[in-house]
Amino acid sequence: MEIIIYVVAASLLSLFVGLWLGQKQLQKLYARKEQEAREKAALIIKEAEINGETIKKDRIFEAKEKFLKLKAEFEDESNKKKNIILQNENKVKQREQAVAKLQEQVNRKEAELDSEKENLRAQLDITNKKKDEAEKLRLQQVQKLEKIAGLTADEAKEQILEALKQEAQSKASSYIKDIIEEAKMTATKEAKKVVLETIQRTATEHAIENCVSVFNIESDDVKGKIIGREGRNIRALEAATGVEIIVDDTPEAIIISGFDPVRREIARLSLHRLVQDGRIHPARIEEIVSKTRKNIEEEILEIGERTAIDLGIHGLHPELIKLVGRMRFRSSYGQNLLQHSREVAKLCATMAAELGLNAKLAKRAGLLHDIGKVWPEEPELPHALLGMELAKKYKEHPEVCNAIGAHHDEIEMTSMLSPIVQACDAISGSRPGARREVMESYIKRLKDLETLALSFDGVTNCYAIQAGRELRVMVDADNVTDEKASMLSFQISQKIEKDMQYPGQIKVTVIREMRSVAYAK
Numbered sequence: 001m002e003i004i005i006y007v008v009a010a011s012l013l014s015l016f017v018g019l020w021l022g023q024k025q026l027q028k029l030y031a032r033k034e035q036e037a038r039e040k041a042a043l044i045i046k047e048a049e050i051n052g053e054t055i056k057k058d059r060i061f062e063a064k065e066k067f068l069k070l071k072a073e074f075e076d077e078s079n080k081k082k083n084i085i086l087q088n089e090n091k092v093k094q095r096e097q098a099v100a101k102l103q104e105q106v107n108r109k110e111a112e113l114d115s116e117k118e119n120l121r122a123q124l125d126i127t128n129k130k131k132d133e134a135e136k137l138r139l140q141q142v143q144k145l146e147k148i149a150g151l152t153a154d155e156a157k158e159q160i161l162e163a164l165k166q167e168a169q170s171k172a173s174s175y176i177k178d179i180i181e182e183a184k185m186t187a188t189k190e191a192k193k194v195v196l197e198t199i200q201r202t203a204t205e206h207a208i209e210n211c212v213s214v215f216n217i218e219s220d221d222v223k224g225k226i227i228g229r230e231g232r233n234i235r236a237l238e239a240a241t242g243v244e245i246i247v248d249d250t251p252e253a254i255i256i257s258g259f260d261p262v263r264r265e266i267a268r269l270s271l272h273r274l275v276q277d278g279r280i281h282p283a284r285i286e287e288i289v290s291k292t293r294k295n296i297e298e299e300i301l302e303i304g305e306r307t308a309i310d311l312g313i314h315g316l317h318p319e320l321i322k323l324v325g326r327m328r329f330r331s332s333y334g335q336n337l338l339q340h341s342r343e344v345a346k347l348c349a350t351m352a353a354e355l356g357l358n359a360k361l362a363k364r365a366g367l368l369h370d371i372g373k374v375w376p377e378e379p380e381l382p383h384a385l386l387g388m389e390l391a392k393k394y395k396e397h398p399e400v401c402n403a404i405g406a407h408h409d410e411i412e413m414t415s416m417l418s419p420i421v422q423a424c425d426a427i428s429g430s431r432p433g434a435r436r437e438v439m440e441s442y443i444k445r446l447k448d449l450e451t452l453a454l455s456f457d458g459v460t461n462c463y464a465i466q467a468g469r470e471l472r473v474m475v476d477a478d479n480v481t482d483e484k485a486s487m488l489s490f491q492i493s494q495k496i497e498k499d500m501q502y503p504g505q506i507k508v509t510v511i512r513e514m515r516s517v518a519y520a521k
Contacts (some may be wrong), residue, residue: 021249100462181446213256213264215271223247223396225280225389226254226271236282239474239511240289241267242463259446261329266292300325307338311345314365314366324367326374331443337374340428342369347424348417357416358399365403365421372404384408453492470507471496477514485512 129509217223227234227247234245243258245267254271258264274280277288301318304325308316317323327338336383346364355361372387381389388405399415407425446464453462453473461474473492475485489510495505 002021052324141452149496213268215254215256215268215277217252217254222275225315232282233280233285236285240286241270243267259443261331262296264330266296303328307342311342311363311367313367320368320371320394323371323374330374337370341370343428344369344424347427348420351420351424361397362417362420365400365417366424368400369404369407369421369425382410384410452495456492468506470509473508473510475510475512477512480512482512487512
């Protein structure tokens, strides 16, 4: 046991001695490392000091070079400015010398002029004396002549002037008469020449507008789809478009009847899309008609822009461009209004050019002269005055505004363009086959019929169909009851009888439709 204790004690002693020796060795190693690090740091600091001195010397050298360069540049610039100042001083001295010379010349001229003035005064005095002597001689001669003739000088002058006046008046009157007759003959010939050349150069074909359109279909089976169960599809289409759809025995054709060309075009395009799609029911009809109406509005704007570009008219207000586009779907006495306005514009431009006037303004006035006819709202003013007000509103030239307002003699003409527009409007409308008076009165009667029905409360839409023999009135179901609807049809019919003149009878149909709409989300 003791041996084990001695062995353990010896082991522990050896362990402590080993640890102490290891610690001494580590301390020596750390001391050596620290010494080496200090030596390296001192070396690095020394190198940094050497590099710093070098960089400092380089920067000082560069600064001195830059200073010397700037100094040289400054001296050069100063020398240049000094030279310029010296040159300017020399120029000023030269100018002063020149001014001095001019002053001497002016003084010399003034002296010469003074001497000439004195000479002229002397000559003028001599001339005045001679004039006085001549006047005395003339008065003496006049007195002698008055004694011989028995008349004073004033009486003789009056007699001579009277005789000359009578002779001049007779000659002038005959001369004026000849000039007026010659001017009338020449003006008549020139006017005829201008009008004939204008008409020949702008001759166009005419097509009279009708009140029906024919929609062609591939087979008669489609007619049944268009009519729908118990006619609901065709009723929905008529209510949405405001035209009359006539489906008869005509093979592969459906007739669209209506006085408004825009409504007919919307109905025709809607039918075309519905037939192509194949889904024909009231909801689809209303959706297609709404889309088609938007497309027609876009087409109207495009037609107006294309017309302005074709005629070379620039700077038209967008609202005026829309009105020009609407002319495509409007007729005047059966004549297409856009075609008529384009023709009037060309006629005006040609005639104005022949007469030496502003052809561009004339063309502009010719195109816009009937814009009052296509204003969407029902105006109280005549179309010429309404067109003039619209042109003023959209900042058109005053001559153009006057030409529009005066082309039917409703205001005084204050511009040379006004009679030209009036004449060209008459030329375009008076060509054989261009117009049909009955059509205009017929369309006006149908519009008046619709306007009358729209004046009643609760009416949302109104369409005159079947050539004005039926008036379909759509009312707001929330504000008009069934009893009020029947009363409304009676009131409208009574007002038509009282206020309008028409052949035959007019059927008034009031349509009240109740709809309930909900959305599943």
